Amino acid sequence: MTDRVIPEPQRRRRRPTKQGVVLSAELIVDTAIRLIGQHGADALTVRRLGAALGADPSAVYRYFHSTDDLLLAVADDLIGQAQHGWQPTGDWRADLRAIGLRIHAAYQAHPQAALLAAHRTTGRAHETAAVETILGILRTAGFPDPEAVRVYHAFVDQSLGFAALDAAALALPAPAAAADLQVWQASYARLDATTHPHIAATAELLTGDMRRSGYPYALDLLLDAAEARLRAASHDAAGRSHAAGGDDSAGDVHDG
Amino acid sequence: MTDRVIPEPQRRRRRPTKQGVVLSAELIVDTAIRLIGQHGADALTVRRLGAALGADPSAVYRYFHSTDDLLLAVADDLIGQAQHGWQPTGDWRADLRAIGLRIHAAYQAHPQAALLAAHRTTGRAHETAAVETILGILRTAGFPDPEAVRVYHAFVDQSLGFAALDAAALALPAPAAAADLQVWQASYARLDATTHPHIAATAELLTGDMRRSGYPYALDLLLDAAEARLRAASHDAAGRSHAAGGDDSAGDVHDG
DNA sequence: TTCTCTCCGTCAACGCCGTTGACATAGCCT
DNA sequence: AGGCTATGTCAACGGCGTTGACGGAGAGAA
Numbered sequence: 001m002t003d004r005v006i007p008e009p010q011r012r013r014r015r016p017t018k019q020g021v022v023l024s025a026e027l028i029v030d031t032a033i034r035l036i037g038q039h040g041a042d043a044l045t046v047r048r049l050g051a052a053l054g055a056d057p058s059a060v061y062r063y064f065h066s067t068d069d070l071l072l073a074v075a076d077d078l079i080g081q082a083q084h085g086w087q088p089t090g091d092w093r094a095d096l097r098a099i100g101l102r103i104h105a106a107y108q109a110h111p112q113a114a115l116l117a118a119h120r121t122t123g124r125a126h127e128t129a130a131v132e133t134i135l136g137i138l139r140t141a142g143f144p145d146p147e148a149v150r151v152y153h154a155f156v157d158q159s160l161g162f163a164a165l166d167a168a169a170l171a172l173p174a175p176a177a178a179a180d181l182q183v184w185q186a187s188y189a190r191l192d193a194t195t196h197p198h199i200a201a202t203a204e205l206l207t208g209d210m211r212r213s214g215y216p217y218a219l220d221l222l223l224d225a226a227e228a229r230l231r232a233a234s235h236d237a238a239g240r241s242h243a244a245g246g247d248d249s250a251g252d253v254h255d256g
Numbered sequence: 257m258t259d260r261v262i263p264e265p266q267r268r269r270r271r272p273t274k275q276g277v278v279l280s281a282e283l284i285v286d287t288a289i290r291l292i293g294q295h296g297a298d299a300l301t302v303r304r305l306g307a308a309l310g311a312d313p314s315a316v317y318r319y320f321h322s323t324d325d326l327l328l329a330v331a332d333d334l335i336g337q338a339q340h341g342w343q344p345t346g347d348w349r350a351d352l353r354a355i356g357l358r359i360h361a362a363y364q365a366h367p368q369a370a371l372l373a374a375h376r377t378t379g380r381a382h383e384t385a386a387v388e389t390i391l392g393i394l395r396t397a398g399f400p401d402p403e404a405v406r407v408y409h410a411f412v413d414q415s416l417g418f419a420a421l422d423a424a425a426l427a428l429p430a431p432a433a434a435a436d437l438q439v440w441q442a443s444y445a446r447l448d449a450t451t452h453p454h455i456a457a458t459a460e461l462l463t464g465d466m467r468r469s470g471y472p473y474a475l476d477l478l479l480d481a482a483e484a485r486l487r488a489a490s491h492d493a494a495g496r497s498h499a500a501g502g503d504d505s506a507g508d509v510h511d512g
Numbered sequence: 513t514t515c516t517c518t519c520c521g522t523c524a525a526c527g528c529c530g531t532t533g534a535c536a537t538a539g540c541c542t
Numbered sequence: 543a544g545g546c547t548a549t550g551t552c553a554a555c556g557g558c559g560t561t562g563a564c565g566g567a568g569a570g571a572a
Contacts, residue, residue, distance in 0.1 A: 004561085006519080015520060015567060023521085046559060056522050058560075067559070119424035121439045128444070128452060135454035149461040154474035161417025168375035168420075179324075183379035188387070196384060198391035205405040218410035221481035228480060260532090262548070269539050269548050279550085302530060312551050314531080323530070 004062055019054035025063045028053065029073050033110060041112040041171040044071075074110065075117030079126040082106035088133075092141035093223050096155065099134060100219045103159045104166070108213075111167035118164035131156075142234055143226075151226050158222060162215040184210050261321055275310035281319045284309065285329050292330075292368040297427065300372075328380065331373030336382035338362035339389070348397035349479050355390060356415045356475050363419035370423035374416045387412075399486055407482050414478055418471035440466050 008025045016022050031052050035043050046067060050057030064070040082103045088095050107114035121127070134155065138148040169180065184207045193200035264281045272278050287308050291299050302323060306313030320326040338359045344351050363370035377383070390411065394404040440463045449456035 004520080012519080012569070017521060045557085047557080058523085059521050061560075062520055119421055128447060128455065131444070132452045132455050135458060139454055139457070145458050145461055149458050149465045150470075150473050151477075152462075153465050153470040154477060157418060157421055157470040158414060158474050161421040162413060164420055164424075165375050165413055165417040180377045183377045187379035188384070191384060196388045198395055199384065199388050201395070202391060202401050202405050205401055206408075209405045209409050214406075214409040214413040217406050218414055218478065221407075221410055221478050222474065224481035224484060225477035228484065260549085267548085268541095271538055271549055273550060301528085303528085314552085315550055317531075318549055 005065055017055040021054040023055060023059060028060060028063055032070060032074055036112050071113055071116050074113040078106050078110055078113055078117055083130060092137050095137050100159045104163050104215050107163035107167050111170035114163055114167035115171055118160045143230055144233055166213045260317055273311040277310040279311060279315060284316060284319055285333050288326060288330055289366060289369050293366055297368045297371055327372055328376055328378045330369055331376045332378040332380040332382045334362055334373055335386055339386055348393050351393050353479060359415045360419050360471050363423050367423035367426035370419055371427050374420035398490055400489055422469045
């Protein structure tokens with residue numbers, strides 16, 4: 001059997017399962033998300049999903065080609081969730097910060113799906129809308145196009161990178177997650193000060209900080225640097241009509 | 257059987273397998289990395305690993321408690337590869353930049369393994385050495401401890417996040433990778449200028465920039481911002497003994 | 513209403529997987 | 543030379559994703 005899936009809009013017959021449930025792709029996706037949220041990432045198996053649905057596990061294959069296909073469908077929901085209800089304020093820095101935090105939060109909410117989604121380019125409506133929004137914020141703020149594109153790239157990939165990293169931590173099987181957390185308290189907090197003086201000196205700060213995501217701070221650093229480059233670019237443009245463009249590192253803010 | 261593992265340094269008897277191979281933790285890790293690199297992340301199963309080693313699959317459990325334990329060893333090995341042969345120059349910014357690029361490069365060299373390993377905290381020798389080195393660079397440069405820890409966290413997670421993201425792109429099956437790349441040229445380059453004006457205006461720059469990793473640029477932004485905060489902190493410390501600190505976060509540096 | 517077609521839920525089975533208990537033997541220490 | 547035990551091997555368990563075959567149920571046509 002090469003393919004037992006019929007696209008959702010073409011479905012006509014809805015037949016209840018033995019336990020009286022009427023299946024649909026949406027119901028299966030929702031149930032999968034609920035399963036992951038309630039019992040952890042490793043709770044998502046086709047057999048358990050079938051049980052949670054009140055259907056034979058193999059019925060899922062009438063709606064999705066594979067578990068990967070199902071997870072991508074879950075992921076597709078995510079992109080929309082990150083943008084849902086957002087409104088621009090006109091302050092480019094505040095807007096970018098809000099978008100970054102929303103992306104991060106949306107992926108944290110469904111880490112298992114985030115792991116698959118973070119590194120794919122879909123080209124679908126939600127994604128292109130986000131790209132357009134972010135680019136628009138940067139260009140309207142006054143970033144020259146080449147710089148806007150570079151900042152866009154850094155911003156998006158940093159957001160997705162952190163999202164995937166933090167999601168991966170959340171998506172770990174329970175014992176592995178516990179082990180990772182223990183490492184900081186059990187291992188790093190007890191390293192010898194003679195062999196690891198810097199860790200020993202900051203152990204308490206470290207264990208406190210590593211509990212949290214490093215993303216908000218890293219995001220602020222990125223926005224700091226972008227703002228500095230924006231100022232340098234506009235000073236350049238205002239002060240001189242002939243060339244003197246911001247070089248690679250934009251090191252010098254040669255103005256008052 | 258609760259535990260059949262004996263720590264590597266305490267091993268005395270080395271007994272060849274039926275096929276004449278003398279096992280060791282190092283050999284198993286190397287074989288695992290080779291397996292992953294040759295046949296993808298899914299190729300790492302205990303049974304296949306045993307076959308590749310020329311040993312019974314269960315022999316692996318004489319060296320690692322579980323596959324997760326083995327994976328942590330793989331992760332630490334990658335960290336070790338990144339640090340191998342590196343020497344500090346004394347210039348904190350150049351040193352951090354070099355370390356970041358090395359981490360990124362080491363993971364790119366084994367993208368399939370990087371996907372599995374990038375988000376784990378191992379607490380093992382190579383990892384603690386790297387943490388100690390990076391913290392040392394920051395504290396020696398003059399970052400106050402709380403700031404040093406935050407910058408460390410942002411720096412490391414940024415490196416690992418980008419490494420994982422870029423590794424994922426490299427590790428995609430060939431057709432999927434081609435599809436992802438095509439999206440930028442086929443989909444984004446042809447979006448309607450009326451619905452997506454910013455994308456349309458920068459399409460050429462976008463397709464050019466998205467080919468490359470955004471990490472080097474993002475790293476420079478992070479170092480820019482860190483340098484600015486370092487300067488602000490030392491000016492504060494030098495110019496004023498009473499408080500008046502930087503507004504944003506980093507409020508109290510009641511140290512020194 | 514009845515007939516027909518085919519969708520789709522179900523069952524059973526396949527071949528993987530990680531892991532573990534029991535066993536045997538080879539290598540080291542005395 | 544002999545014993546201890548570390549360590550490689552074997553067999554088995556329960557779980558996994560997936561698929562082929564089947565039959566009952568729903569919808570449209572007459």
